[in-house]
Amino acid sequence: MDLRVTTQSVNEISSDVLVITATRAAGEAKGIQLSSAGQAIDQALGGVISECGTNEEFKGNTGELLSIHTLGKLAAKRILVVGLGAVEKVEPQALRKIGASIIRHLHSTNARSATLALAESSAVAETAQALTEGIFLGAYAFRKYQQNQNGERKLKDVQLQTSESNKTAVEEGVQKGKIFAEATNFARDLVNEPPRVLTPTELANRASAMAQQYGLECEVFDQAKIESLGMGGILGVTQGSVEPPHFIILRYRGAPESQEKGLALVGKGITFDSGGLSLKPAGSMETMKSDMGGAAAVIGAMQAIAALKPKTNVTAFVPTCENMPSGSAFRPGDVLRLMNGKTIEILNTDAEGRLILADALSYASQEGHSPIIDLATLTGGIVVALGNVMSGLFSNDEGLQQEIIAAGQAVGEKYWAMPLDEEYGELVKSDIADVKQTGGRGASSVTAAKILEHFVGNGAKWAHLDIAGTAFSENAKNMEKGGTGFGVRTLTELALRNAR
Structure with missing residues (x-):
């Protein structure tokens, strides 16, 4: 799908669909408030849009849609009016959701x-960016393994219309x-990707291919190198699988x-997590191809950072392996020595993820x-605590914590x-090792973070983002079911802010 910017008059745009925006009337007043482009369209159509607002057939609520055929009165075949809600509450995240809902509606x-006619705004670049993100995120579909292609999306040409002065x-913003x-x-x-396709080796291959395309330096350690570095966490987790770690x-x-x-x-x-010998129930394994959501977010962020070219240094470290049960798998009661000794x-x-993260940290x-x-x-x-709305943020530095929250809000x-x-550290003290792998069910996300803290070097600012509830979605309202890519944009925004 191609997305371009045009300054052509809305009356002359010949797209199949011309999208304009409307907000709810202020206070208790009935009706809607149209953008300047919307007013021009409404006038050309004899006031039918404002009449729908006055009659409350269309109230301008967030995401509400009104479709009107132009019947030859305009170059565009159809007008789609999109509600933005209360004018004082139109924020970038609302625009992302609206962009996604528009594109999914148009596909149907x-x-x-x-063509989407942008409302005039002092923050037109931010508006364009948010809508663009929503359009491409909403248009996403993972269909490569479906034989029937009848659901192929036909929308190929999308434009954002604006004034010459704002172009x-x-x-x-679009870029x-x-x-x-x-x-x-x-x-x-x-x-x-199915876990039989996206093995640790294939994840390394795709990261390497992306790095070559975007001009990043890339190095991939094999099992021999991992052994020489003493990364006992990665080696312990991977020993039950036939797939080598990287x-x-x-x-x-x-x-x-x-x-x-x-x-x-x-x-x-972790490209697939069966639970190892502490085997998960069958239903809990169905989405465990997503247990590498953190790795995907980091690799995706590096792609965006390389494309945007901020003046800062960023390095990504991704330990990858499978957690499988077999006669060679690591066992409860084992003691592993990790890279820092x-x-x-x-x-x-x-509870294998903390082991491979410990070596990487x-x-x-x-x-x-x-x-x-x-x-x-x-x-x-963390899913019990926060559901799929927020991710848990643990940090040893208040300033870093606030920077991440602010980048996420943006x-x-x-x-x-x-x-x-x-x-909480008392809960992970071991009688036979330096630390226990788990502190039990109580405060489990906190004790997991306390374990990771043991492997962060002295003086380093550190933050741990537990995205177990946000990396994979079963909700297809505005986004395709499956991986969400959560974290990519936060990390990218953080790198941009560091550069500034």
Whole structure:
């Protein structure tokens, strides 16, 4: 699908569908308020749109749609009026949802071309970016394994219409929004692939191919290299699988003259999680191809960062393997020695993500990175606490915590700050090792973060994002079911802000 910017008059646009916006009338008044483009269209159609508002057939509520055939009175065949809700509440995240709902509606009508007339605004670039993200995220579909292609989407040509004076700003917003969305959709592709396809080796191959395309440095450690580094967490988890592990490193050097190592991103890359010998119930395994959602987000963010070229250094570390049951699988009661020399007592082989993250955090710390941010579909506990609306945020630095929350708010991804009080550390003390692998069911997401904290180097700012509830969605209202790419846009926005 192509997205372009046009300054052509709305009366002359010959798209199959011309989309205009309307807000609810202020206060208790009935009716709707149309954008300047909407007013011109309404006048050409004899006032039918405003009449629908006065009669309350269309109230302008957020996401509400009104379709009107022009019957030859305009160059466009049909007008689609989209409600934005109360004018004082039109925020970028609402625009993303509206962009997604518009594009999904247009696909259902078999339209081949559409033009969205942007309302005049002082933040026209941000509006264009948000709508662009929504359009590309809403248009996403993962259909490569379906034989029947009758559902192929026909909408190929989409335009954003604006004034000549705003064209440059809108084009900049579209370009940024497209980069954000395409990187998110790349991450969604990774999550949605069947686990027999997206093995650890294939994840490494796709990360390497992306790096070559976007000019990133890429290094992939094989099992022998992982063994030489003493990454006992990765080796322990992978020993039950026939698939070899990998450790992927992607480097973006936007500030090569800087002496600072810069931001480190760490993503959990369990390409399939059976639970190992602590086997999951069958129903709980159905979506476990998504247990590499953290890795997908980190890899996707590196694509967007490389495309946007901020003047900052960012490095991604992705440990990837499978967690499978077999005669060679690691067992409850085992003790593993991780890369930084600390030992961990295994109690439940289904708590494997923290083991591979611990090695990656150790490696990033030894390289001297700060801040370090890890993303992982780590605990069911965070889903119980926050559902699929927010991700849990744990950090040893208040400033970093606020930066992540602010970046998330800017791109429509929500985080809730969780505790890391010392008392929780008592729950993961082991009698036979340096740390226990799990602190039990109570505060499970917190104790998991406390375990990870053992593997962050002294002095490094660190944040752990538990995205277990947000990386995969069963809700197809505005987005395709499956991987969401959650975290890609937050990490990208954070890198841009660091550069500024």
